[in-house]
Amino acid sequence: MTFEYAPAPESASVVNIADSYGLFINGKFVPAKGGMTFPTINPANEKVLSKVAYASKDDVDKAVAAARAAYTKVWSKLSPAERGKYLFRIARILQERAREFAVLETLNNGKPIRETRDADIPLAAAHFFYHAGWADKLEHAGVGNNPKSLGVAGQIIPWNFPLLMLSWKIAPALAAGNTVVLKPAETTPLTALFFAEVCQQADLPPGVVNILTGDGATGSHIVNHPGIDKIAFTGSTEVGKLIARSVAGTKKSLTLELGGKGANIVYEDAAIDETIEGIVNGIFFNQGHVCCAGSRLLVQESVHDEVIEKLQRRMSQIRVGDPMDKNTDMGAINSSAQLAKIRELADVGGEEGATRWDNGCELPAKGFWFRPTIFTGVTQAQRIAREEIFGPVLSVLTFRTPQEAIDKANNTPFGLSAGIWSDKGSKVLWTAKNLKAGVIWANTFNKFDPASPFGGYKESGWGREGGRHGLSAYLKGGK
Amino acid sequence: MLLVDGTESSLRAMLQALPPVDEVGAHARAAMLGTRSIKTTSKSWAIDTAISMIDLTTLEGSDTPGKVRALCNKAVRPDSTDATVPHVGAICVYNDMVAVARKHLDAIGGADIPVAAVSTAFPSGRASREVKIRDTQDALDAGATEIDMVIDRGAFLAGDIMKVFTEIVYIKELCGDRAHLKVIFETGELVTLDNVRKASFLAMAAGADFIKTSTGKISPAATPPVVLVMLEAVRDFYAQTGVKIGVKPAGGIRNTKDAIKQLVLVNETAGAQWLNPQLFRIGASALLNDLLMQRMKLRDGHYAGPNYVTLD
Structure with missing residues (x-):
């Protein structure tokens, strides 16, 4: 006797993937300069899911300018409690759309639906809830009285937990009062683009979150951009070292979450x-x-x-x-x-x-x-x-x-x-x-x-993400 | 290969050599297996398999010959409108109802359905050894071919494992070739999963054919983590001795979803070779009707009302 489990597929119809996506700059989806795109696939069957824009240096300039304007004119002037409200709103929308995000993540990443449903998406929402609570309590973050945000954060995330890594990056940055330019991994851009829709749905002020799809060259433009105050990178140790070299000697602060051999x-x-x-x-x-x-x-x-x-x-x-x-x-x-x-x-x-x-x-x-x-x-x-x-x-x-x-x-x-x-x-x-x-x-x-800080020693990186320690990486002590 | 030689020191050595159970980890594993999604053809197979594994049980002070005969009818033909429904695994009654059940089953074409008797001063197990032996002897004389004995939980918790062991050995000897012996732990009273693992090995080494979670009189009973640990025990005992011991969760399994979760636990712990009534039983009464309703739902595409399954 054997107990074969009949196929129990989750329905893909809960998610509508458009034929193509632009870059998310200043609250709107816009085509990349020169209209360059690249396909993104489902690694489980190699079928093309959509086409996404390829951000070049000019697009990075535009996004950084939008993030800077949003930082100076809107986000840094908003009361901390108001910032928290936006984060709560994003967290709730992620929960409401959890099934859609779980399916999309599985389609674009190849990981099982059980994991996106039970781990990736609930944890992503939890990160926004957690940091929403921090927004008006930053004086307890451990960086001294009257802590200040850093400015514009450039964030580069990997393909292994696309939405979760996005939330690890964006939630603390926004709670601390920064604006962001984020690049999802080349192979897994879709949940980040859906997250851009969530920002629109939450009425997040334009320019606070900008999402640029692209490859390593796009990431390098972000890292080397003079208008960026902070770089947060999760990925390979090899690329982490390159970034550390580029950032050395600049005013940019840097956190790196790299490889491991646990x-x-x-x-x-x-x-x-x-x-x-x-x-x-x-x-x-x-x-x-x-x-x-x-x-x-x-x-x-x-x-x-x-x-x-x-x-x-x-x-x-x-x-x-x-x-x-x-x-x-x-x-x-x-x-x-x-x-x-x-x-x-x-x-x-x-x-x-x-x-x-x-x-x-x-x-x-x-x-x-x-x-x-x-x-x-x-x-x-x-x-x-x-x-x-x-x-x-x-x-x-x-x-x-x-x-x-x-x-x-x-x-x-x-x-x-x-x-x-x-x-x-x-x-x-x-x-x-x-x-x-x-x-x-x-x-x-x-x-x-x-609430638990995460990060490494030695070649596994610098700094922590999550908890008070992770939050402090987006703050400086004020006077 | 025998794990113990009958001495207390060998018994203690065997139990001490068992790896500990991490409660958090065992609960997490059981919960994960509870997320398996069993649909369509596999659900249909699981429902029929679960029906064939039920020890259809009535263990009430108010049991009468009429009640027991009604249960026997249900056991042989669970759904009078559908002959493709398998009969249940066994009938489980108190000692004094064994003869009634045996006679009636034989009369209605249920000769191949065994009658199980709960024994050894069920459910508390608080009686002298002589009384327990006499209790079991009565059931065997009345025609029981399965004996569901309870262990002495007081002795187990007091550390008198030799008393628990010897009692099982005695009852097993009495059963001989005439009856299968199921040993009930009452896991709700043993409480920890470490105790469940110890009791499992103790009972298997003493000669149990089946290990059973509960009497049905104490809650919690057959929780998934408890059954998981017992399934690990029979799996490991088989690897060490080549002998397959059966597992019977009883108590608290009331609906199809719970029953299917139990089958998934078996499938992914002890393995598919345990998925038959010779090695896995479910002690239940209300469960059968829910399985029948779900079976109708799969067959007809819609739920029937509760009056389309029989009250017994």
């Missing part, structure tokens, strides 16, 4: 069954396209075989396929470029002598797909133990003592996240104290809350 430490006294769930959530949530993914599993050698056996059995149940199906656990890889990168690093893992295993599931013919994969017998010297793969690939290493776990966990150029699995409270606290990572989860993984 250690997920499993002690022998852990609650094994729940740990397995945590490992799966840590690396296969969002196809592993998570900067804070628990991509390095450090297992105490005494329970290694049991953990791997249970993990493989659990991985065999991961349902990979149509992201719109409500029963899908893992969706499509976001782009062919990302798929190529995952494949390359996975191949290297095999060549370097680690043992590769995947769940052998069937994959759809069209679109970009990669099976949930683990490498066992990985050691610190191998590339798959050091480089961020940003896909559903887990490297498994072992350790013998708590100190060895710490040494191996910290032996990385990154320092974004880590996980600890143990039933012993004192051991959890000792481990957390000694880990060099910005976010540490104990007996859970990938839990997010707008």
Whole structure:
């Protein structure tokens, strides 16, 4: 007897995607200079969803000018409580349109509808609610009395959590009194453009939020624009370094949220069954396209075989396929470029002598797909133990003592996240104290809350997002 | 392979070697599985499967031969208008109603439906060993082929696990080849998931054929996290010994949605090989009519009123 789950697809009809979208500048959708556009696709079937405008340097100039005008004339003069009202309004509209946003995000990103419905969109709304409350309480943000906004923020976000990363950027910036020019990722522009509609719906004053679609060159124009006071970037460490170089020596302030190679430490006294769930959530949530993914599993050698056996059995149940199906656990890889990168690093893992295993599931013919994969017998010297793969690939290493776990966990150029699995409270606290990572989860993984700061050490970035710490990155102490 | 040799030290060693359960994580996993969307053909399969797994139960002080016979009729033909509806898994009654149920089932073409008797001073389990043995013997003599015994929760919570273990061993011996033994934990009284895991292994090592959540007299009963932990236990016990033990959630499963959630839990925890009445039962009374109404809805495209299913 088998229990096959019949297809349970979410309906795509709740969202109307236009044939083309302009840039959102000064409260209106306008074509890019020269009318340049590029297609955006559904990575699960490679079908074109829409065409979006390609912002060049001139468009960036226009958007920055609009943001500056809105900042000086309107937004910085508005009472803090009034700013808060706009943010509350945006938060409520996001909740009201949650289903539409969830479907759109799934279509454009490839992640399963269960995740957009239960994580991405509710968290995005929560970020606006949280920061709406801050707008008139900024003197408690910890930057001193009479805190001041910075001015115009240039914000560049990645494709892994498009709307959520937008909300992490825009909500604190607006609450603190800044205006923004935001560039969504090249492959996932659509929820940002729908968010532009939300700004219109909320009657947000024109120019407070400007959204420019484009590619890396567009982002570079934003970073190098002299009219911008603050750059906030989430993305790869490689690009983060370029940005840091460009911004060095200017008056711009900078926050960077970059890559990671999170250690997920499993002690022998852990609650094994729940740990397995945590490992799966840590690396296969969002196809592993998570900067804070628990991509390095450090297992105490005494329970290694049991953990791997249970993990493989659990991985065999991961349902990979149509992201719109409500029963899908893992969706499509976001782009062919990302798929190529995952494949390359996975191949290297095999060549370097680690043992590769995947769940052998069937994959759809069209679109970009990669099976949930683990490498066992990985050691610190191998590339798959050091480089961020940003896909559903887990490297498994072992350790013998708590100190060895710490040494191996910290032996990385990154320092974004880590996980600890143990039933012993004192051991959890000792481990957390000694880990060099910005976010540490104990007996859970990938839990997010707008009140909790998020960010990294070392090559994982500068600054924090979320909570009071994240808010202060958009403020300066006043006099 | 046996996990214990019958000594207290071996029993304690086995229970101490069990990994702990993280309550938060177990609740999260059960909740996630509760979001599975079971539609159309899979819903239809799940409804029929759930019907075939029901231990149709009446355990009231007011039970009479007439009431029990009515329940037997329902068990054999749950929907008198539709012969394609499978019969239920078993009838579950008090000791003194076993003979009535057995006789009536045999008379109406339900000879293949087992009669289960609740036993060992159900529901509290507070009686001497002699009384519990006599209780079970009575049920077996009356024709019960399934014994649903309760464990001594007081002894379990007091740490007297040997008493709990030995009682199960005795009752199992009594059942022999004549009856399947289901061991009821009353998880609402054991409270923690660590206790549920310990009780599961204790009962399996003592010879239980089934492990069962609850008597139906205490709430909470068969909550998804509890059933999840029990399904993990039978899965791991099978991996260690090669023996498959059944699971029976009972109490609180009143509608089709809850029943399907239970089947999803089985499917994604112990695995599809547990999805049959030999290894999974649902103890329920009101559930059957809701399953029948949902079945009609799938068949006819609209809901029928409550008067289109029978009150028994």
